[in-house]
Amino acid sequence: MLRGLIIRWNNVWVRKRRARVPPANLLLLLSRCLQRSLCRRKVARDPAECERCGGCDVAGLLALRDELKVQCRIADGGREALALTRDQSVRAVVAVACEKELFEGIRGAFPKPVLAILNETPNGPCHDTRVDVEGVRAAAREIIEGAAVDV
Ligand code: SF4
Structure with a gap:
């Protein structure tokens, strides 16, 4: 509950900052x-x-990576996800994961902006999760095209 509130607040904060980074510096970080x-x-x-x-959303997300020319990695756990966000080439992140991983990722990547997207769990937690690929596209484009302030 508290984590969910912090994630929502984080997304509002990132959008208010109007962060903008080139596609090559945006990491699309996906949960395994x-x-x-x-x-x-x-x-x-x-x-x-x-x-x-097409057996899962990874196919659509990789097509999105190719279209937008962003970085994309699939993290095998929280520690790896944190290491990926700390790479020097990464200046902003769009992350897709569960509430717990998103919360830890936002905290670990700070002050880099992280737009956090909660995955869907039609098959229960951590198992064959799904995401709205169009929502991910919109989030990535917000950061690539975002207005005034470069980060
Ligand atoms: S990751 Fe998903 S889309 Fe890619 S080969 Fe496996 S089932 Fe198919």
Whole structure:
């Protein structure tokens, strides 16, 4: 409950800052549970492993990466996610994960702006999760095209 409020407040704050970064400096950071549990491709090690079969939202998210020319990584856990956000080439993040991971990611990446998108859990927590790819697209474009202030 409190974490959810902080995540919402964070997103309002990021939007108020009107953060803007070039696509190459925007990281689309995805939780591993978005990958279909039956899929054996090592997409967390290398997103290129995805065959884009459409069995989960990873295919659509990688297509979005290619379209917007942003970075995209699939994190195998909170520690790896934090390390990815701290990479020097990353100046802003659009993150898709559960409430707990988003909260920790926002805290760990601070002061880098993180637009946080809660995944959907039609199959229960941490299992074959889903996300609205169009919502991710809108969030990424907000940061790429955001108005006045560069970060
Ligand atoms: S789109 Fe297909 S190949 Fe790619 S991660 Fe999902 S199930 Fe695996």
